[in-house]
Amino acid sequence: MFQIFGVSSFALFGQLLIGLINGSFYALLSLGLAVIFGMLNIINFTHGAQYMMGAFAAYLMLQYLGIDYWLALLVVPILIAITGILIERLFLQHVRRLDHLYGLILTFGLALIIEGLFRNSFGSSGKPYQVPALLQGGHNLGFMFLPNYRAWVIAFSLVICFATWFAIERTRLGSYLRAATENPALVRAFGINVPRMITLTYGFGVGLAALAGVMAAPIYNVSPQMGSDLIIVVFAVVVIGGMGSILGAIITGFALGVIEGLTKVFFPEASSTVIFVIMAIVLLIRPAGLFGRAA
Amino acid sequence: MAALADPPLIEMRRDGERSLGIAFAVMVALLIVAPFVVYPVFLMQALCFALFACAFNLLIGYVGLLSFGHALFFGWASYLSAHAAKVWGFPPEAAVLFGTASGAVLGVIAGTIAIRRQGIYFAMITLALAQMMYFVALRAPFTGGEDGIQDVPRGKLFGVFDLSHEMTMYVFVLVMVLAGFLLIYRIINSPFGEVLKAIRENELRTISLGYKTDRYKLFAFVLSATLAGLAGALKALVFQLASLTDVYWTMSGEVVLMTLVGGLGTIFGPVAGAFLIVAMENYLAQMGQWVLVTQGVIFVFCVLVFRRGIVGELGSALGVKL
Numbered sequence: 001m002f003q004i005f006g007v008s009s010f011a012l013f014g015q016l017l018i019g020l021i022n023g024s025f026y027a028l029l030s031l032g033l034a035v036i037f038g039m040l041n042i043i044n045f046t047h048g049a050q051y052m053m054g055a056f057a058a059y060l061m062l063q064y065l066g067i068d069y070w071l072a073l074l075v076v077p078i079l080i081a082i083t084g085i086l087i088e089r090l091f092l093q094h095v096r097r098l099d100h101l102y103g104l105i106l107t108f109g110l111a112l113i114i115e116g117l118f119r120n121s122f123g124s125s126g127k128p129y130q131v132p133a134l135l136q137g138g139h140n141l142g143f144m145f146l147p148n149y150r151a152w153v154i155a156f157s158l159v160i161c162f163a164t165w166f167a168i169e170r171t172r173l174g175s176y177l178r179a180a181t182e183n184p185a186l187v188r189a190f191g192i193n194v195p196r197m198i199t200l201t202y203g204f205g206v207g208l209a210a211l212a213g214v215m216a217a218p219i220y221n222v223s224p225q226m227g228s229d230l231i232i233v234v235f236a237v238v239v240i241g242g243m244g245s246i247l248g249a250i251i252t253g254f255a256l257g258v259i260e261g262l263t264k265v266f267f268p269e270a271s272s273t274v275i276f277v278i279m280a281i282v283l284l285i286r287p288a289g290l291f292g293r294a295a
Numbered sequence: 296m297a298a299l300a301d302p303p304l305i306e307m308r309r310d311g312e313r314s315l316g317i318a319f320a321v322m323v324a325l326l327i328v329a330p331f332v333v334y335p336v337f338l339m340q341a342l343c344f345a346l347f348a349c350a351f352n353l354l355i356g357y358v359g360l361l362s363f364g365h366a367l368f369f370g371w372a373s374y375l376s377a378h379a380a381k382v383w384g385f386p387p388e389a390a391v392l393f394g395t396a397s398g399a400v401l402g403v404i405a406g407t408i409a410i411r412r413q414g415i416y417f418a419m420i421t422l423a424l425a426q427m428m429y430f431v432a433l434r435a436p437f438t439g440g441e442d443g444i445q446d447v448p449r450g451k452l453f454g455v456f457d458l459s460h461e462m463t464m465y466v467f468v469l470v471m472v473l474a475g476f477l478l479i480y481r482i483i484n485s486p487f488g489e490v491l492k493a494i495r496e497n498e499l500r501t502i503s504l505g506y507k508t509d510r511y512k513l514f515a516f517v518l519s520a521t522l523a524g525l526a527g528a529l530k531a532l533v534f535q536l537a538s539l540t541d542v543y544w545t546m547s548g549e550v551v552l553m554t555l556v557g558g559l560g561t562i563f564g565p566v567a568g569a570f571l572i573v574a575m576e577n578y579l580a581q582m583g584q585w586v587l588v589t590q591g592v593i594f595v596f597c598v599l600v601f602r603r604g605i606v607g608e609l610g611s612a613l614g615v616k617l
Contacts, residue, residue: 100415109594116587236423276427287411
């Protein structure tokens with residue numbers, strides 16, 4: 001153990017680790033938002049609620065069906081993605097041609113409904129979720145203590161982020177997707193079913209949020225309001241990064257998590273506001289966002 | 296050819312003004328009778344929200360900017376006027392003025408940042424700025440954290456009218472809210488308001504006509520924030536309380552809901568929406584979380600099938616612009 005700027009290395013790297021964890025959730029969620037926005041032209045306000053649903057689904061499956069973390073990691077995103085597809089078919093497809101604002105207001109309303117229903121059923125208190133047996137414990141690295149589960153979350157979300165980047169930027173399906181984002185009418189003329197692609201894209205984005213929710217369950221308590229405050233921070237992350245670039249969303253997410261973690265060490269009073277302050281500064285200097293193209 | 300069939304513009308305008316005049320007279324008459332029938336505190340609460348929603352509607356309805364962070368101005372003006380009245384001993388007129396002015400100052404700051412992006416980003420930025428100021432309110436020493444600022448004295452208006460009388464307070468709130476309402480009506484029917492509507496319809500074309508649209512947008516934003524501040528300051532005096540609820544994102548959502556239900560871009564819509572939603576919430580208050588679900592359902596319903604809102608539908612049924 002040693003000291004850096006009068007702070008013990010355990011405290012510093014501990015917060016840095018929490019920053020990276022938060023950052024991986026910011027990255028996963030803003031990635032989903034950017035993918036959905038690209039195809040649907042909708043800012044998905046329900047994203048936070050869908051993240052919460054992912055965490056709750058994992059909790060309920062463990063509690064009542066005995067389905068463990070690893071299976072939940074696979075099943076929950078698919079399950080929540082299906083609910084997302086239903087939402088797209090039932091509601092979102094009707095507002096696609098309207099002003100963007102209606103999509104935002106509609107998904108905001110859906111988020112309120114979901115959060116309200118969960119609060120009615122489960123109360124507002126947080127529910128604990130056990131870290132899976134395989135990842136319990138941790139390692140003392142000399143300058144910090146690294147819990148295994150947290151290392152796993154960071155590594156796994158990095159893998160998911162880059163897999164998503166690869167799928168969109170480097171595969172044939174991804175090229176259809178990018179083309180449909182640019183000019184849906186032309187892509188349809190080539191015989192590609194664009195409406196189905198839009199539906200599946202929404203499902204995919206929602207699945208990412210649910211996956212983040214499952215990963216978050218053992219770290220934060222599972223509660224109905226866990227998504228609503230987070231989604232506002234993720235909006236700020238999206239504004240800072242700009243939604244034009246997948247890699248940009250990933251980098252911005254992790255970087256802001258780390259900055260937030262460091263602020264917690266050196267200036268704890270500002271830790272909950274630092275991301276918003278950065279957003280304001282970025283808007284004043286570079287209105288299009290760090291990775292965005294000028295509108 | 297179609298143009299010839301339309302009635303001459305001036306006549307249409309006079310017709311429109313007549314129906315608006317009648318609607319305004321009906322509204323004022325109802326509001327004068329109401330305190331003898333309904334609990335005055337409920338009416339004052341609804342009036343404050345009506346002004347708040349009208350201020351919000353000035354942006355979304357006439358400039359096309361969706362602010363998802365209007366609780367920032369409402370809540371902070373409420374805190375600052377409560378603090379001025381309670382700790383500094385300001386008389387009510389000065390406390391309300393102070394709160395309103397703080398709404399204006401915050402509007403200049405938040406507006407300067409937010410208007411740098413358009414459309415959907417504007418909504419996200421205003422939401423994020425409001426959330427930031429929520430955290431500041433949570434931590435700031437003078438706001439009282441979770442307790443808020445309680446027992447705010449209503450005092451004597453101009454040293455004469457004792458506002459602790461419910462009816463005197465009601466008259467004060469009614470006069471202020473109607474003044475705000477008429478100011479907004481005047482703004483949207485001025486040459487300045489016409490430019491705002493032009494920005495809503497086509498910002499690029501407005502720029503090419505030589506208007507500095509950013510300045511117009513900022514000015515509209517500040518006006519809206521100022522009036523939202525007035526509403527918040529009045530609310531602090533009515534309830535003698537300023538609390539975290541008023542700066543939280545749920546409050547920003549509520550004002551969107553009120554305006555949407557009443558009718559975006561209509562003059563009377565926000566008032567009707569505010570009364571309806573406040574009544575609904577008072578009615579549902581004992582049902583806890585169902586308020587959230589009900590609000591959500593109304594949002595979804597309005598966006599999918601009821602986009603013109605109550606007053607918008609009423610206006611189109613009667614063939615007048617309300």
